[in-house]
Amino acid sequence: MSLMWEDRYSRRADLIQGSAIRELLKITEKPEFISFGGGMPAPEVFPVKAVEEASERVLAEHGPAALQYSTTEGYRPLRRWIATYLSRDGLRLDENNILVTSGSQQALDLIGKLFVDANDRIVVESPTYLATLQCWRPYGATFASVPSDQDGMVTDELAPILRPSAKLIYCVPNFQNPRGVTISAPRRRELVAVAREFDVPIVEDDPYGSLRFEGEPLPSLMCIDAAQRRDDQAYDGNVIGLGSFSKVLAPGLRVGWIAAPPRVIEKLTLVKQATDLHTSTFTQMVVHDIVSRGIMERHIGVIVDEYRRRRDVMLAALTEMFPQGTTWTHRQGGMFLWVTLPANVDASKVLELALEQKVAFVPGTPFHADGAGRNTMRLNFSNATPDRIREGIRRLAAAIAEVLNPVSG
Ligand SMILES: Cc1ncc(COP(=O)(O)O)c(C=O)c1O
Structure with missing residues (x-):
C-alpha cells in the first residue's frame, strides 16, 4: 500500500495555495499564446551581452571566490x-x-x-x-x-x-x-x-x-x-x-x-x-x-522607452476596442494596467473564453484579501511586442463582448 503523504504534511501546508498566475504561466508559455498574465519583462531587451561580459570578467578576476x-x-x-x-x-x-x-x-x-x-x-x-x-x-x-x-x-x-x-x-x-x-x-x-x-x-x-x-x-x-x-x-x-x-x-x-x-x-x-x-x-x-x-542605469533608460511605447499601444487598443462601460487606469510607469469591466461581467468567465483564443490575463479577485474584484482584470503590457498587444486586446475585447452578449444556441 502506498504511503498517505497527505497525512504527513504539516498543518501549515493546508494554508499553502497555488498561484493563479503561476498556473496560468504554465499554460501560456507556449509561443502561440499572447500573455498579459505574469509580471514578465520584455525578453527582447534583456541585457544578455552585458551579463555575458560581466560573467567573463567575474570568472577571470574572482574565479574560485565566485564559485x-x-x-x-x-x-x-x-x-x-x-x-x-x-x-x-x-x-x-x-x-x-x-x-x-x-x-x-x-x-x-x-x-x-x-x-x-x-x-x-x-x-x-x-x-x-x-x-x-x-x-x-x-x-x-x-x-x-x-x-x-x-x-x-x-x-x-x-x-x-x-x-x-x-x-x-x-x-x-x-x-x-x-x-x-x-x-x-x-x-x-x-x-x-x-x-x-x-x-x-x-x-x-x-x-x-x-x-x-x-x-x-x-x-x-x-x-x-x-x-x-x-x-x-x-x-x-x-x-x-x-x-x-x-x-x-x-x-x-x-x-x-x-x-x-x-x-x-x-x-x-x-x-x-x-x-x-x-x-x-x-x-x-x-x-x-x-x-x-553604470550599465544598469543606462539599461533602465532602454527599458523605460520600450515599456512606455508598449503601454501607449495597449492604451490606444483599449480605447479603440474595449466595450463601453469598461474603464482602465493610465499609469506613469511600471508594467500593469488595471481594467474594471461592467459590474455584471465576471472576469474569470472572460478568462475562460480568452484562453480558448490563446490570450491570457489575471482576473482581479486573487489580489483581494477579501475576495472582491470579480469584474476586474490585471493586464501586463511589458511582455508582449506591440503588434501582439494589439492582437491580444482584439481577442480580449471579443471575449468580453461574448460574456456581455452570449450568442445563444
Ligand atoms: C510587488 C512585488 N514584490 C515582489 C516581487 C518578486 O520579485 P522578485 O522575487 O523577482 O524580486 C514581485 C514580482 O513580480 C512584485 O510584483
Whole structure:
C-alpha cells in the first residue's frame, strides 16, 4: 500500500495555495499564446551581452571566490553599492543595513518567518500583490485591507484599521502590482506618520520604482521616515525596504535585497542562513560588476522607452476596442494596467473564453484579501511586442463582448 503523504504534511501546508498566475504561466508559455498574465519583462531587451561580459570578467578576476560558498549577508561590495544607491533625500544607509536575497520574493518569505505568528493582522492595500498574501498565509497571517484609489492607499482610513493591533503594514508604493497606482507624496507622509504613531513597521516593497515613464520620482517611505527622524547614524527607523534587480536587469538572476535597521538585518540573516545559506555568490558578483559600471542605469533608460511605447499601444487598443462601460487606469510607469469591466461581467468567465483564443490575463479577485474584484482584470503590457498587444486586446475585447452578449444556441 502506498504511503498517505497527505497525512504527513504539516498543518501549515493546508494554508499553502497555488498561484493563479503561476498556473496560468504554465499554460501560456507556449509561443502561440499572447500573455498579459505574469509580471514578465520584455525578453527582447534583456541585457544578455552585458551579463555575458560581466560573467567573463567575474570568472577571470574572482574565479574560485565566485564559485565558493560566501556569507549569508551577501557580497560586501554589492551590499555597499545598494546602500549608496538607496541613500538619498536624508536617508543614510551602510552595508549593515542591507541583506542580499534571492529576489524580493525571498525577502517576503524571510519577513514572514521572522515576524508573522498565527492570527497576526497584516494591513495591506486592497487589492495587493497576491504572492505576499500567499507567502504570509501559511505563517498564520490574517489580512486587513485598506482601500486604495487613484492616489494609492487611502491613508485617512488607516488609523481605525491599525486599532486594536496590527503586526505590519505592507505596501507597494510605486506603480503597484496589480493596479499600477503610486501612493501620492502627502499620503506617503501620512502613512509614515500614522505607522509611527501606532508603532507598526511598514514593509515597503518597491520593485517598480525605477520604471517611471513620466513625472517626477517621489521619495521612498524609508527616506521620509529618515528625514523626519534626522538620524545621523545609519538608518534605524520603522520601515523595511525591499528591492530587486528582477525588473531592471533580469528576473532569472534572482537577486534582490532587504534594507532595514541593522538589528533587524542581523535577525533576518539568521533566518536566511537556515533557508538557503546565501544567494548565489557568482550571480551577486555579476550583478555588482554590472551596476558598478553604470550599465544598469543606462539599461533602465532602454527599458523605460520600450515599456512606455508598449503601454501607449495597449492604451490606444483599449480605447479603440474595449466595450463601453469598461474603464482602465493610465499609469506613469511600471508594467500593469488595471481594467474594471461592467459590474455584471465576471472576469474569470472572460478568462475562460480568452484562453480558448490563446490570450491570457489575471482576473482581479486573487489580489483581494477579501475576495472582491470579480469584474476586474490585471493586464501586463511589458511582455508582449506591440503588434501582439494589439492582437491580444482584439481577442480580449471579443471575449468580453461574448460574456456581455452570449450568442445563444
Ligand atoms: C510587488 C512585488 N514584490 C515582489 C516581487 C518578486 O520579485 P522578485 O522575487 O523577482 O524580486 C514581485 C514580482 O513580480 C512584485 O510584483
